[in-house]
Amino acid sequence: MTRSDPPPPPPPPVAFYAPMKAPDHPVPSGDRQIARGLMAALGAAGFAPRVACRFRAWEGRGDPVRQARLRRAGLWLADRLADSLARLPPERRPRLWFTYHLYHKAPDWLGPRVSARLGIPYAVAEASRALKQKHGPWADGFAEADAALTRADRVFAMTARGACGVAPVAGDRLVRLAPFLSDPGLIDPATVDRPAARAALAAAHGLDPGRRWLVTVAMMRPGDKLASFRLLAEALRRVGEGPPWTLLIAGDGAARAEVEAAFAGLPVVRLGALDPPALRDLYGAGDLFVWPGLNEGYGMVYIEAQAHGLPVVACDSGGVADVVRDGDGGRLVPDATPDGVAGAVVAVLADDALRVDQGVRARRKAAAEHGLERAADTLGAALGPLLPA
Template identity: 50%
Template sequence: MHIAFHAPLKPPDHPVPSGDRRMARAFMDLLVSLGHEVELASRFRSYDRTGDERRQERLARIGRELARRLVRRYRGRPPEMLPGLWFTYHLYHKAPDWLGPVVSTALRIPYVVAEASVAPKQAAGPWAIGFAASRAAIARADLVLAMTDQDRAGLASVVSGPGRLHLFPPFLDTAPFAAAALARGSARARLAAASGLDMEWPWLVAVAMMRADAKLLSYRLLARALAALADRDWQLVVVGDGEARGTVEGLLAPLGAGRVHFTGAVPPEALAGLLAACDLCVWPACNEAYGMALLEAQAAGLPVVAGAEGGVSDIVVDGSTGILVRPRDPLAFADAVRTLLDDPERRRVMGLAARAHVTARHDVAAARARLRPLLEASRCVSA
């Protein structure tokens, strides 16, 4: 089947790396692995970061015109080249889908959405236009894939009818991370040689872009938490880059010379080895949807200490694959990190549990097995 794919928040080929971009690409690859031909329908971004009503109105006009153009373009194709399904990844009040509902209705094809969310408090707020559009699109969808329990609960009030709303856990290809975990010793030696890290100390790792939003808040909390652990031996590896890098470096500088190593942005093919070389993933996870970096760290055999915010508890099993603490509580975070720093055997057992959990629940093979019957059913629903 030919599938038209759209990601209104950020297209899968966007130049700035992020968990959202990785998940969009993963969905495209997943659809291809199921035997479908996937076309990126549009790179149009409907994202409005600040709640600007005029900007949202302008984006709505552009989106409606683009949708009309897409319908004309598709109708000009031979029947065998027409999309048999429209798939939109990640729509919500800040990034509504102006294209998918129009095109799928005009072509009479199923409309499928993944990682959609509904925040009722935005109905009359600065994103009211985006909220109304995203809510209408979600209500129109033949199949809605919620990636966290929190999102599924919110969507239940919008998605009516049986078989349309399903929990679909975030996923990744665990094979590179499993291979990296098996070669941990050599990966650790390479990182030590490149960075000057002490191989006798535990290495903490944080992976996140450096932006002046919730990411920066997480970095602030991480700095406060680690400052309370000055009496322990540890070093921190920070993976990521962005416009707030100078601020992040300033926040972590008081931890002491030699404590923190910045890698900058790391290409995807090198990330698995870097994670496997470390001992513990640490991230406060402020306003995280779920955190792809936390999933990747566990796939590489690392336990996680994170804030129990958003959908983090959907991917980190508290007490088994890591420790979840009260959101935005640096002292509780420090206590959890201290617990695992002082107990290498517990870290090891949690790391093994993390790999097993991610392989069983979040591997691409599990996602493939979930998605195939859901897409088949969605075609019947639309028909």
Template identity: 45%
Template sequence: MRVAFTAPMKPLDDPVPSGDRTMGRLIVQALEAAGHEVTVATRFRSWRATGGAEVQQEVEQAAHVEAERVLSSWEVSGYRPDLFLTYHLYHKAPDWIGPAIASRLGIPYVVVEASRAPKRKTGEWAYGFAAADAALARADLVAAMHRADRECLAAVVPAERLAVLAPFLDASRFLQASRIPRREGEPIRLLAIGMMREGAKLASYRLLADALDRLPDSSRFALTVAGDGPCRAEVEALFARHPVTFTGAVTGEDIPGLCASHDIFVWPAIREAFGLVFLEAQAAGLAIVGGDTFGVPDIVAHGRTGLLSSEGNAAAFAENLATLVSDPARAADMGLAARDHIRERHTLASGASSLDALLEQALRNFALRATASPQ
């Protein structure tokens, strides 16, 4: 199938790394692995940091101009997709291009990873919220990335057009990474990976530091923090009382080896959709201590591959951390279970199979809607 692709939240070639960019690239990779031909229709970015009808209307106008440009270029080249797929839309990043092109060409329209916050129906984001809802109404299939988003989308997307796509990763490098065993008498090795910036990331670092402060004095651990950003000095100050090593930013190629030399991945996941790094850490054989935010419980098996606590609860996070720090054997068992968990549910092959099934469902839905529409 010829699939036209766009990512209004963040283009695939955006220079700033993020889980969103990585997941977008993985979706393209999985579609190609399933035998589909993917063309990036446009790298137009509708995301804006600030709202307001005037700002959103300007973005909408630019999006329609871009849609016409894309259609003109395809007419010249003779290209015609079988389906248009948009990755990640919400009130700050609506999609005007996909619905316009799909309607003009008479092809199915699919959205993968959509979120909906009803409180944004009014206020500065109302225009973008309405635009995102219009795209959802046009979609022949909408795939949420976790059950929490699915529940919010169910208010506007009929059940037959709504699905959940389990997050996945190209796990081979992580699954093949050789574990570096902890030496006898060595403190248990903790790892945290995250950008050091204002907002949810900094809030996660603050909660992690708070949880470490609450551990019993007898706890023996060594923490490695991988990441960089404008708040690095503040993050370093948070952990000044603890045995910690800061690596700075790490590349994707370095992460499997980094994970393989640790025992437990620790991250509170404040306001995170699901956290791709949780998949990476589990694939490398780490137990998880994390927050149960949004989609995290969908990818971390509480009690089997890790321990989750309610979002923002430093005391509960510290209790779970103390449980595994004091019991390295249990942490090791969870790490082994984590690798099996990824193999069973979250590999690139799993993603390719799921996406292929979703596209087939979209084609069926499109045909049914076309049949039901008045002539």
């Protein structure tokens, strides 16, 4: 840029909202991680995302009184927020509203109303639509989520299942956005020194580096997570002859006691909740990532593991097939059974050449299909034309 060149225009502000859980919510979760990732991808695409509101619209009990109260509060907030944003200087006023993860239990009472008041485009990512909820305790939330999808100028779906669900409402405004890795603590796996990471883990936890190290990373909570842990424990009990192994589990939560009971008697080391740098070293030190992933949206941990060259064994459940391909970075078990998972683990552990090859394929696949740059390109190409020149 020469002295006569005008300065580049500032990135267009984007109002970001997550009715399920705000990106800066204090409780870690996959939902929070994806919200943060979307903000990072929007920034990489040339936008300036800012959290517009932290109002949580989620109601999980099917209580009509509470739902009505949340609706009134949401609409009231929408009007106040629209008034406040309209008073901002033009350069700070949002030029687009972006809502992440709306569905019948967490409808978006803010985005459609605020964007209409401001006359700006409205975009939605990771909406889910279950027709069985059209009539029932969350019928009003389902109708509002459908109304938001109908109003949206762009609807981003991150899984095939999600795209299929919203397609009847979104039509040609639907855009596929591949799941992507965005955590800065995990985004550069090339920095992991495998021998050093393995030696440090062995010293800290009394591990035998001569054994195969299986790795699992998951929250310990009731429901599908606990069911996945129990399925994994039963599968590992059926792993017979072969190289000796130890399972390293990273994660914690309310179901910790139940998880510990499920793995009683197995060679397991529980590492607790780990921060991104420690997770990066764990992935880099491991030999195989194993997690059934029952009803996972898709599972960010699979992308993280593959990015670090760690082959994956998972079940073809929920949206896992959107990030794990059988024979291309791991094994995707078609039947979520202990025998199916055990057979896949045995096949990979028993063949060192196969495991190394699948690790190389895993790293290549994660870099090519699930990088932040690719997500930014998708968002930029879809949202850029919506903004006036």
